[in-house]
Structure formats: C-alpha cells, structure tokens
Amino acid sequence: MRIVSGMRPTGKLHLGHFIGVLKNWVALQEKYDTFYFVADWHALSTKYDEGLDLNELSIELVKEWIACGIDPKKSILFRQSDIKEHAELYLVLNMITPVSWLERNPTYKDAMNQPEYREKNNAGFLTYPVLQTADIILYDANLVPIGEDQKPHLELAREIVRRFHYMFKKEIFTEPKELLTEIPRLPGLDGRKMSxxxxxxxxxxxxxxxxxxxxxxxxxxxxxxxxxxxxxxxxxxxxxxxxxxxxxxxxxxxxxxxxxxxxxxxxxxxxxxxxxxxxxxxxxxKASLNESMILDIINEGNKKAGNIANEKMEEVNKVIF
Structure with missing residues (x-):
C-alpha cells in the first residue's frame, strides 16, 4: 500500500508540525510504501509575492524531516518542482475540471472571506486542489494521511479521477482513499494557532x-x-x-x-x-546534516519518483493522444 504526502517549504518547523504531521509520518514509513515530497509549487499558491528562497527552505525542510526520524532508506523524499510530470498532469487535469467544483472547496470559500486572500485570489490558489490531485495520482497512491477537515479535498481528487476515466474511456489511475488520522491541535504559547x-x-x-x-x-x-x-x-x-x-x-x-x-x-x-x-x-x-548530504538524498529520491512519474505520464498521454 502506497502513501503520498507533502509539506510546503514556507519556514522553520515548530512543535505543531511535529505532533500534527511528522510524528505520524515516522510511524507510517514502518508500515507502508511512503513518498514524502517538498511541495514548493504549492508554496507559491499563497506565498508567490513574499520572495521566499524556496531552494534553501526546501533543503532545511528535508533536513528537519530527517532529524525527526524520516528515513531516506524507508521513504522516498523528493522535491515537487524537480518532477516536471506534476506540472504536466496538473495541466491536463485543469482542462477537465469544472470551475464550479473548485469554487465549492470549503478552504477556498473560507479564504475568500478573509481580506488578505481576497486581494490575491490568484488562479493557482483556486486550482491548488487540482495540483494536489496530480501529486497523489501520479504515483497511484492508495492512501493519503489527512485530518477530518481535509476529506473534501480527497473527495474532489476522486471526482477528478472518475471524470478523467469517463472522458477518456480508460481507467489508469488509482482512486486514493483517506487514511484518517487524529491530528492534535497544539496551540501557540498565547492560545492562538501556532504560527x-x-x-x-x-x-x-x-x-x-x-x-x-x-x-x-x-x-x-x-x-x-x-x-x-x-x-x-x-x-x-x-x-x-x-x-x-x-x-x-x-x-x-x-x-x-x-x-x-x-x-x-x-x-x-x-x-x-x-x-x-x-x-x-x-x-x-540536524546539526550533523549538511547541504550536500540533503541534496544527495533529494536527488536520489527525485530519480526514484521521477521514473514512476514518467511512466504514468506516458500512459496518460497514450490515452489522450
């Protein structure tokens, strides 16, 4: 059984990330075929205007994953933007996904009630669930670890998969199922969300x-x-x-x-x-890890993930063209 999950490189990780995500990732790699990726394109959906050094942040992110117990020998660690098939499949899926499906996304609707998101309201933010779908189905993930509040995202991914199969008359993707996990909410030191x-x-x-x-x-x-x-x-x-x-x-x-x-x-x-x-x-x-070591791990993960992604996109293109 294969699991795919990612994290955006937008800054240093804190205790909330550890207890909410990383502790679970470490446990999952002992039971499943796990793919963990740096979601740097996803970071651009809301942070495109903040001048983030995504390369440096990506290296630091993987460094902290490994320091917390993510094992490159047990999990495939890779960077989203290094696997161009993510963008290619994202483009294909955008062509068949109705805008109305995206506008009903609870996260999008909630964000549009907040002035800072309403001002940006870029196409990438509206369509990020399509990119999420591409991230998942490119590797035929069986399970995606999520909290209860993320169930609508995964149901949308399944709807997009079914629409693709219906339109192109061939079933080539695995419909991902949720692996519901209790995600503890650790408050910040002032009682607000830790941030x-x-x-x-x-x-x-x-x-x-x-x-x-x-x-x-x-x-x-x-x-x-x-x-x-x-x-x-x-x-x-x-x-x-x-x-x-x-x-x-x-x-x-x-x-x-x-x-x-x-x-x-x-x-x-x-x-x-x-x-x-x-x-x-x-x-x-973390102090024992250097940039060269992390880049070697990412490059090795990119090769493994890239081979799988390339095979899947060849299959997609044969079905479409």
Missing part, C-alpha cells in the same frame, strides 16, 4: 535557553493569582503541552494544579524540560 506570524511558536531547532524563555512567558490560568490558589488545567496552555509531551507526569500535574500544590513557575519548568528532552536529539541530528 511564525504570531511569534508564538517553539521551533524544532530552538535551544534550551530559548525554550525556557518562551515557555516562561506562556499564558496560564488567568484566575490563579497565588501559588496556593486551585488551578484549572483545562484553560491552561502549559497543561496542553504537558498533555502532548509529558504523558508520564500529566495526571500528577493535573492533580497538583487543582489542589494548588504546584505553582505555575514550577509547572513551566517541568514543561520546558520535557520539550528540551524531546528536541535535544532532533537538534543534534
């Missing part, structure tokens, strides 16, 4: 000093004034982090917090220590 733009994230390469400085300033229970006041862990950001990264102590910490026998500073220190314990080997592994 570089909000300056509320802990990054995978943050050192011990930086981690403590950030955790120390995180929001906690606003109703707790004194150390001995009973706490309410359900409204505390730090407790969310304990729940994610400190399973061994989370029950004890909740009990002590509610009883007022542990203060917020001590609670934060224990949280920061656990996060550093998680990130320390990731930092060390």
């Amino acid at each position: 570089k733009s909000f300056n509320n994230a802990i990054y995978l390469d943050d050192d011990e000093k930086s981690i403590w400085a950030k955790v120390r300033m995180a929001k906690t229970d606003p109703a707790r004034i004194k150390k001995t006041d009973p706490g309410h862990p359900e409204v505390c950001i730090i407790f969310d982090y304990h729940n994610a990264f400190n399973k061994e102590e989370v029950v004890e910490i909740e009990k002590e917090c509610r009883a007022g026998t542990i203060g917020c500073v001590e609670c934060k220190k224990r949280c920061a220590a656990k996060i550093n314990e998680l990130l320390s080997p990731i930092r060390e592994k």
Whole structure:
C-alpha cells in the first residue's frame, strides 16, 4: 500500500508540525510504501509575492524531516518542482475540471472571506486542489494521511479521477482513499494557532535557553493569582503541552494544579524540560546534516519518483493522444 504526502517549504518547523504531521509520518514509513515530497509549487499558491528562497527552505525542510526520524532508506523524499510530470498532469487535469467544483472547496470559500486572500485570489490558489490531485495520482497512491477537515479535498481528487476515466474511456489511475488520522491541535504559547506570524511558536531547532524563555512567558490560568490558589488545567496552555509531551507526569500535574500544590513557575519548568528532552536529539541530528548530504538524498529520491512519474505520464498521454 502506497502513501503520498507533502509539506510546503514556507519556514522553520515548530512543535505543531511535529505532533500534527511528522510524528505520524515516522510511524507510517514502518508500515507502508511512503513518498514524502517538498511541495514548493504549492508554496507559491499563497506565498508567490513574499520572495521566499524556496531552494534553501526546501533543503532545511528535508533536513528537519530527517532529524525527526524520516528515513531516506524507508521513504522516498523528493522535491515537487524537480518532477516536471506534476506540472504536466496538473495541466491536463485543469482542462477537465469544472470551475464550479473548485469554487465549492470549503478552504477556498473560507479564504475568500478573509481580506488578505481576497486581494490575491490568484488562479493557482483556486486550482491548488487540482495540483494536489496530480501529486497523489501520479504515483497511484492508495492512501493519503489527512485530518477530518481535509476529506473534501480527497473527495474532489476522486471526482477528478472518475471524470478523467469517463472522458477518456480508460481507467489508469488509482482512486486514493483517506487514511484518517487524529491530528492534535497544539496551540501557540498565547492560545492562538501556532504560527511564525504570531511569534508564538517553539521551533524544532530552538535551544534550551530559548525554550525556557518562551515557555516562561506562556499564558496560564488567568484566575490563579497565588501559588496556593486551585488551578484549572483545562484553560491552561502549559497543561496542553504537558498533555502532548509529558504523558508520564500529566495526571500528577493535573492533580497538583487543582489542589494548588504546584505553582505555575514550577509547572513551566517541568514543561520546558520535557520539550528540551524531546528536541535535544532532533537538534543534534540536524546539526550533523549538511547541504550536500540533503541534496544527495533529494536527488536520489527525485530519480526514484521521477521514473514512476514518467511512466504514468506516458500512459496518460497514450490515452489522450
């Protein structure tokens, strides 16, 4: 069973990426034929005007994947823009995909209610689900790991596949199915979505000093004034982090917090220590990797992915022309 999944190279990865995506990717590579790609063309759909150094960001992204446990010997790692068949199939699928299908995409409709997206509203953003479809079916992926909110995207991919098969009278693509995964939502240190733009994230390469400085300033229970006041862990950001990264102590910490026998500073220190314990080997592994090593891994992955993509596009073109 083959899995295909990608990530946009738009900046440094943080704990939200680790717990929401990378931890799952590492587990999946032990069970499936996994293809993980740098979605640099997808980055242009919303970031085309930001002057991103996509080459440098792509190298850093793969470096962090490997540091987190993605194994190039178990997974094929490649860069989307290096496999031109992605663009070729994207073009073909755009020719047969009704605009109305794209306009009903919940992500697109939500974005059009936000001024920053409404101003851009470029064709690439409208049609990015078509490129996603090309990314997936080019490799005959059986499964795509997604959260519940992404199900409409995969259903659209299946609709496009069925339309292609109907129009050209031959079934050559695998209809991808969702591999629904529970994607934990780790809040930023201020309670909002974890994001570089909000300056509320802990990054995978943050050192011990930086981690403590950030955790120390995180929001906690606003109703707790004194150390001995009973706490309410359900409204505390730090407790969310304990729940994610400190399973061994989370029950004890909740009990002590509610009883007022542990203060917020001590609670934060224990949280920061656990996060550093998680990130320390990731930092060390990342430091051991250089650009040359990463480019070799990407180039090797490109060759393997490229051979498969080339064969599939030859099949597509025979059916069409």
